[in-house]
Amino acid sequence: MSHSHSHSHDHNSEGNHNKAFAVGVSLNLVFVFIEAFYGIASNSLALLADAGHNLSDVLALLLAWTASLLASRGPTEKRTYGFKKTTIFASLASAIMLLTALGGIAFESFGRFSDPRPPDGVTVIVVAAVGVVVNTATALLFVSGKKHDLNIKAAFFHMAADAGVSLGVVAAGAGMIMTGALWLDPVISLLIAAVILFGTWGLLRDSFNLLMDAVPRHIDAAGIKGYLSGIRDVLGVHDLHIWALSATETALTAHLVTANPQIDNELLWEAQRRLRDDFGVKHATLQVEKEDPQTRCMLNPRDCR
DSSP, X not given: OEEOOOOOOOHHHHHHHHHHHHHHHHHHHHHHHHHHHHHHHHTOHHHHHXXXXXXXXXXXXXXXXXXXXXXXXXXXXXXXXXXXXXXXXXXXXXXXXXXXXXXXXXXXXXXXXXXXXXXXXXXXXXXXXXXXXXXXXXXXXXXXXXXXXXXXXXXXXHHHHHHHHHHXXXXXXXXXXXXXXXXHHHHHHXXXXXXXXXXXXXXXHHHHHHHTTOOXXXXXXXXXXXHHHTSTTEEEEEXXXXXXXXXXXXXXXXXXXXXXXXXXXXXXXXXXXXXXXXXXXXXXXXXXXXXXXXXXXXXXXXXXX
């Protein structure tokens, strides 16, 4: 049996990400209070909806940050994989919080159609414009790591989308000033809710699947099985499992049936390297079995596929 572990941990990168999370949380938390205050003062549901969304962003960033810190802790005798999976739990919790907030936003928005209240359009434009700046600045904090870390990539695109949402609120304020159409406020709120729902549903689905140890979406399971089956002297592959250790790390176990009675360590090393470099599997465990019909592997019954 052979194990492959990735120890190439970039402490400078981790420190930069911690700073990015700290600055991002601080910026967005301050903006939430500003946006909520002026949303109430100006009677703008669009601002209040966006403030609620930004508050959920703060909580999501805090969850992601905490999970990232826990995931960096080493394994123990009790938790042999450490706390890596906390990153997936954080994603699921974030998705549930966002979906819960959506109900309140949608309920209030529909109520405003029958009971419109004129907001202060200028205030809406100014505060939301600040939101464009804050969300864009936060997104830029994660640019450097988004190519190498799926968590950082998700944070980047989430905040970039928020900048677009705030830009939509600016458009609503401008539209109400120019046309006097009060229905623009609840409509923009519903559009904000739709944007959140669109992004959150995928997050909820992926988080749930990873918690159920499904194959991560970016992993080519068929390609992996084809590669393992094509390794020199390998006659068959069974008991192949691929699952997420965390939001950024994938594990694999497989039994390889071989005609070679000797264990080839070089072959195992090359297989682990290919699984890491070509398929994104950082933690691979391969069990090599000699072909022998009389002592068939108990995990490879004849009807096993």
